[in-house]
Amino acid sequence: MRIAVVAPSCALKSEAAEAVQSIVAARGDCELAIHSQCFASDGHFAGPDAVRLAALREVMADPDIDAVWFARGGYGSNRIAEAALADIPEAARSKIYMGYSDAGFLLAGMHKAGLDVAWGPMPQDVLRDGGEAAVSRALDWLDRRDPSALEPGLRAPALAFNLTVLSNLLGTPLEPDLSGVELLIEEVSEHLYAIDRTMFHVSASSNFRSIARLRLGRVSDVLVNDVEFGTDAPAIIGGWCRRSGIEFAGRAAIGHDAENRVVPFPRRPA
Amino acid sequence: MRIAVVAPSCALKSEAAEAVQSIVAARGDCELAIHSQCFASDGHFAGPDAVRLAALREVMADPDIDAVWFARGGYGSNRIAEAALADIPEAARSKIYMGYSDAGFLLAGMHKAGLDVAWGPMPQDVLRDGGEAAVSRALDWLDRRDPSALEPGLRAPALAFNLTVLSNLLGTPLEPDLSGVELLIEEVSEHLYAIDRTMFHVSASSNFRSIARLRLGRVSDVLVNDVEFGTDAPAIIGGWCRRSGIEFAGRAAIGHDAENRVVPFPRRPA
Numbered sequence: 001m002r003i004a005v006v007a008p009s010c011a012l013k014s015e016a017a018e019a020v021q022s023i024v025a026a027r028g029d030c031e032l033a034i035h036s037q038c039f040a041s042d043g044h045f046a047g048p049d050a051v052r053l054a055a056l057r058e059v060m061a062d063p064d065i066d067a068v069w070f071a072r073g074g075y076g077s078n079r080i081a082e083a084a085l086a087d088i089p090e091a092a093r094s095k096i097y098m099g100y101s102d103a104g105f106l107l108a109g110m111h112k113a114g115l116d117v118a119w120g121p122m123p124q125d126v127l128r129d130g131g132e133a134a135v136s137r138a139l140d141w142l143d144r145r146d147p148s149a150l151e152p153g154l155r156a157p158a159l160a161f162n163l164t165v166l167s168n169l170l171g172t173p174l175e176p177d178l179s180g181v182e183l184l185i186e187e188v189s190e191h192l193y194a195i196d197r198t199m200f201h202v203s204a205s206s207n208f209r210s211i212a213r214l215r216l217g218r219v220s221d222v223l224v225n226d227v228e229f230g231t232d233a234p235a236i237i238g239g240w241c242r243r244s245g246i247e248f249a250g251r252a253a254i255g256h257d258a259e260n261r262v263v264p265f266p267r268r269p270a
Numbered sequence: 271m272r273i274a275v276v277a278p279s280c281a282l283k284s285e286a287a288e289a290v291q292s293i294v295a296a297r298g299d300c301e302l303a304i305h306s307q308c309f310a311s312d313g314h315f316a317g318p319d320a321v322r323l324a325a326l327r328e329v330m331a332d333p334d335i336d337a338v339w340f341a342r343g344g345y346g347s348n349r350i351a352e353a354a355l356a357d358i359p360e361a362a363r364s365k366i367y368m369g370y371s372d373a374g375f376l377l378a379g380m381h382k383a384g385l386d387v388a389w390g391p392m393p394q395d396v397l398r399d400g401g402e403a404a405v406s407r408a409l410d411w412l413d414r415r416d417p418s419a420l421e422p423g424l425r426a427p428a429l430a431f432n433l434t435v436l437s438n439l440l441g442t443p444l445e446p447d448l449s450g451v452e453l454l455i456e457e458v459s460e461h462l463y464a465i466d467r468t469m470f471h472v473s474a475s476s477n478f479r480s481i482a483r484l485r486l487g488r489v490s491d492v493l494v495n496d497v498e499f500g501t502d503a504p505a506i507i508g509g510w511c512r513r514s515g516i517e518f519a520g521r522a523a524i525g526h527d528a529e530n531r532v533v534p535f536p537r538r539p540a
Contacts, residue, residue, distance in 0.1 A: 010497070043500015044463055075463040078470045168467050170441055172474035193314055193345040197438050200348045204442035227280070230313015 001030040001143050003067040004059035005038055005123055007046035008084075009102045010074030012038040012124055019126045020135055027136075030143050034123075035059065038071045045076045053080040056106075060084070060092040067142045072124030073101030081109045081174055088113055098122070098138060101188075101256065104165040109174040111159070111265045119160035119184075119254065120149070120262040130258035141262045149262040151184065151253050153215065157266035160184040160217070160254055167198045170205050177268075179210040182249075184263055185237075186217030188256040192229035192236065195219070199240035213247040218255025271300040271413050273337040274329035275308055275393055277316035278354075279372045280344030282308040282394055289396040290405055297406075300413050304393075305329065308341045315346045323350040326376075330354070330362035337412045342394030343371025343432075351379045351444055358383055368392070368408060371458075371526065374435040379444040381429070381535045389430035389454075389524065389533040390419070400528035411532045419532040421454065421523050423485065427536035430454040430487070430524055437468045440475050447538075449480040452519075454533055455507075456487030458526040462499035462506065465489070469510035483517040488525025 037055035040047030121134035140146035219233035241248035307325035310317030391404035410416035511518035
């Protein structure tokens, strides 16, 4: 199993790259090709759009690569996702793609294009407390589809997105078909009022309303408000589900943390 | 001219209410009825949804009220906007409504419903540096449609929205028809990467792409990033305009500050 790492959003830290390479070496069941683009820099991004796009297209087209693992989130994959998915090379269809958070823009577009994608931990997660377990979990899925890596309550077909990313996907060419899926969402570093506002936005979408059920992952690093919001994230999500006739089926084991589990997206016809 | 003040989002500070009443008393050309709901509290909001909705419906239906002035922004008007616009009482059609920021959810829905609305300063703005001028500007427009209150470069028909509010309006029943309008946007307290992401979202909308041209108001209190984003707000907005074939016509005199000018929305058929 040969896994390529590219960074369509922000740059990978070199200490993360080294730590993940050590984990891979100790496993002995895979090989990690960390693309030099992962360490490029252009302001917020891991290199200019053209550089990030070229690296992603290169590994997608490489028949010797079995998996493409997004280095980390941050922001920026949406800027290149449509171009990455134009004229998809045949070799791109025989590999799996994994990431989460901002990489959700790519997961959505790739899923829509019929590629094999999964929500799951990324190399930069190794720097979290307990991050080695997160990275090992991702590799267990990439290497051998180990079911112990999976989010434990999955009722397939399932999709998983960061809530803000999902909101920004709606109405774009990358918007995934949500009908009949179990949808898992999670959020990080937002105010509760912003989460409420985002749920107003997404729950107005007929596509969103067509899901089978919703589960909520972790909502972490909630930003402090000048006035207490007055309720919590599960109550906010549950409230909007009630308003829009969606089944709220409780919590999910995904989030911006080392316990983040894998959610394989259903494979769609190309 | 009898002006009602209600708070569909967050509570009005009592010192703001007193200061605005003093300004109104000194003018002698209008009367301000500050609804007690403005001082209600329910967590983040100026009272529960039902209380905020009832106050708004009450002043909309009151034939003795000539103008409804939203007390302040914050968050929450979206939660009651659809209900506020159900079975619009006849008296609601002969008054003007003014506000900005979070009140944009109401401005959008009211404009869509054929009511007379304008973007402009709100009572709570009196607490800003130079806020007396902002409040006087709003009153000049409400009282006598004083053209000196207007955003100086307007090419009607024009609409104005906070960018995040506009993004969250898309796909909802409140989404305004943007075709052929000059659209003014502004932003406050967001990271530059979030502004870029929001422009990705809105510029994918065919409705957004149907505007005549876009102008950018102030982008204030930009949140500091761990890595410098690498460009600024006008470059971000200009870049997405280029990508989506929209004319970017430079800056506009609106924003979350005391220099915020009035933008009257075009009156639509009811």
